[in-house]
Amino acid sequence: MTQPVGVSLGRTPAVDCRYYMPYEDDKPVWIARGIRKPLAELWSELKHYD
Numbered sequence: 001m002t003q004p005v006g007v008s009l010g011r012t013p014a015v016d017c018r019y020y021m022p023y024e025d026d027k028p029v030w031i032a033r034g035i036r037k038p039l040a041e042l043w044s045e046l047k048h049y050d
Helices: 039-046
Strands: 008-011 030-033
Antiparallel strands (some): 008 030
């Protein structure tokens, strides 16, 4: 996974949530720290749907 400049990425253990779709259950959650741009500006570059 490539990282935008100034970002530290962390990964949590798998998460179980009743609001997930069944195929999304038990997936890790990624946490980005130190983002230098507003997420609204980065979203078009970073979004990814499988």
